[in-house]
Amino acid sequence: ETGVTQTPRHLVMGMTNKKSLKCEQHLGHNAMYWYKQSAKKPLELMFVYNFKEQTENNSVPSRFSPECPNSSHLFLHLHTLQPEDSALYLCASSQATGLSGNTIYFGEGSWLTVV
Amino acid sequence: DQQVKQNSPSLSVQEGRISILNCDYTNSMFDYFLWYKKYPAEGPTFLISISSIKDKNEDGRFTVFLNKSAKHLSLHIVPSQPGDSAVYFCAASWRNNAGNMLTFGGGTRLMVKP
Numbered sequence: 001e002t003g004v005t006q007t008p009r010h011l012v013m014g015m016t017n018k019k020s021l022k023c024e025q026h027l028g029h030n031a032m033y034w035y036k037q038s039a040k041k042p043l044e045l046m047f048v049y050n051f052k053e054q055t056e057n058n059s060v061p062s063r064f065s066p067e068c069p070n071s072s073h074l075f076l077h078l079h080t081l082q083p084e085d086s087a088l089y090l091c092a093s094s095q096a097t098g099l100s101g102n103t104i105y106f107g108e109g110s111w112l113t114v115v
Numbered sequence: 116d117q118q119v120k121q122n123s124p125s126l127s128v129q130e131g132r133i134s135i136l137n138c139d140y141t142n143s144m145f146d147y148f149l150w151y152k153k154y155p156a157e158g159p160t161f162l163i164s165i166s167s168i169k170d171k172n173e174d175g176r177f178t179v180f181l182n183k184s185a186k187h188l189s190l191h192i193v194p195s196q197p198g199d200s201a202v203y204f205c206a207a208s209w210r211n212n213a214g215n216m217l218t219f220g221g222g223t224r225l226m227v228k229p
Contacts (some may be wrong), residue, residue, distance in 0.1 A: 043219040106158035
């Protein structure tokens, strides 16, 4: 148990579907992140929220839409995805992005398959 | 261009021996380095970190060494145990307009044989 919970753990969706990934952290952190891990690629940062404000969008296509209603919850809304978007999507949290030595803690990930 | 590189995709070690995982970086602005361990079907878990003002940090069986002049860090695990078999990611932290960001290497799969 890492203190960062992601649901669902596995998701299969069609290219015309709309689905959402959910993340909740119980660590009292103020920053939350979405990362993507594709096969044989390094972890890619997608979005960063610091105190509910989006501070980083790493050139992510608009078919991925994040939402951060409060510091404990983070969503990733998915719409008209492509098969190449199939990957492990990891949520993470940390105290705040402005701190030196910022250790982030990951959830267990949501495996997404787009068919 | 990858700023954090783990050039060995895999490493096999005998139980009880030392495992040495290497990581190279190019950005001299990185000020904090971390190692994460990842089992299949799980998210990465934080293992150990080191500030750029230090050259060594030790935590039990795990020691991280930093050579700033060579832009190189390494993780030593001794003695290695079968349960250490996992993918290890090196990460480096730097500050941009959005705050402190982490950049990850591609990972090294460690296999510890009984």
